[in-house]
Amino acid sequence: MARTLALFKLLLVAAFVASPTLAQFEHKTVGNLGKDFDEQISDGRLHFVKLYAPWCGHCKRLAPTWGELADFFASDDKVSIDHVDCTKQKSVCSKAKVGGYPTLRFYFNGAEQETYRGGRDLDALKEAIVKTKANLLEETVSIAAEAPQLKRRVLLATPFLVAVAAAHQPVEAAARTAQDLIPQVQRDFQEGQYYITGRLTQDIFAPDCTFKDPTTNVKGPQAYSKAVAALFDPERSRADLISIKALGTDAIELKWRFEAVLKFPTSPKIKPYTGTTIYHISNGLIDQHVETWDISALDAFISVFVPSYGAPPAPPVTS
DSSP: OHHHHHHHHHHHHHHHHHSOOGGGGOOTTSEEOOTTHHHHTOSSSEEEEEEEOTTOHHHHHHHHHHHHHHHHTTTOTTEEEEEEETTTOHHHHHHTTOOSSSEEEEEETTEEEEEEOSOOSHHHHHHHHHHHHHHHHHHHHHHHHTHHHHHHHHHHHOHHHHHHHHHSOOGGGOOOOHHHHHHHHHHHHHTSOHHHHOOOOGGGEEEEEEEEOSSOEEESHHHHHHHHHTTBOTTSOEEEEEEEEEOTTSEEEEEEEEEEEBSSTTOOEEEEEEEEEEEEEETTEEEEEEEEESSOHHHHHHHHHSTTSSSOOOOOOOO
16 A cells, blocks of 8 residues: 555656646736737737747747746837737637747737747847837838828728827828937947946937836936946946947847946946847837846846856957
C-alpha cells in the first residue's frame, strides 16, 4: 500500500511538471480577451493580440517578452497588448482562423488589420506597433481632410471614421512629425546634454509630457529639467548618442550610453550603461518620453555603492 501511495504521488508530481504552467502567461499589463472578443477590440485602440495555446513551446518562450511589451506600452492609451488562450476560447480562435501558435495579429476598431510575421524580439515588436499605429493615423487623417465630400459615404460605411474626421484638423494644419523633430532632439541630447543638464527645448514637449524610466515617473518638461539638473555633476558626467531614427511618423527611437557622477557629498559614480528612449508624438508634440535600460534598476542602484556589482560597464561609444 505504501509503495502504491508513493508511486501515485510520483505520478502526480510528474503530471504537474509536464503540464503547462498557466501562471507564466499571466501579466498585469497584458489584456486577457475572452468570449466578448469582438466588443473588447472595438474600443478605438490598436490591439496587438497573441492567440496562443499554453502547451506550445514557442508560446512559452514568447511569454516574458510579451509581458515586457505590455509594460512598455502600458502608458499609451491608444495601444493595448492582449492575448487569447485558444484552449479556453475555441470559438474565438476558430473564427480568427488560427492555423498555428502563437498567431500575432493587429486589430483596430473591431477589424482585423494584419497578421504579424516579423521578428519576435522586443525591439522588433515595438517597432511593428509604432509603424502600424502611424499608418492607421495617416489613413484617418487623410479621410478627415476630405470629410465634407466623404461624410455621407463614410457614415454609411464606418461610423468610427466620421468621429475621427470631425476631431482632426485638415492635413495642411497637421503638426510636426518624428522626422521634423529629430534634429532638435539630437541637438538637445548631444550639444545640450539634457540627460545631464536638464537643458531641453521646452516647446517640442507637451506641457503634461510623461518622463518615465525604470525608477521614476515625472510629469512635465520643467519638472524633469529641474530634477535632472539637481542630480548630476555636468563636469564629470556625459551622455553619448549611439543612434537615432524615426519609428513611423509619431515616434522617435534614440539609443544612448550614459555615465555620471552624482551631486552628493561623496560624489558617487554611476557606472556606464546603455539604454533606449522612445519619444511618443501626438499633435506635433512629444507627450511621452519613455526610457528602458540595458541593466536592471537594482544593478544601477547597487553598483553606485558597489562598483563591481552586476553587469560590466558599457564600453565607450566609437564614432
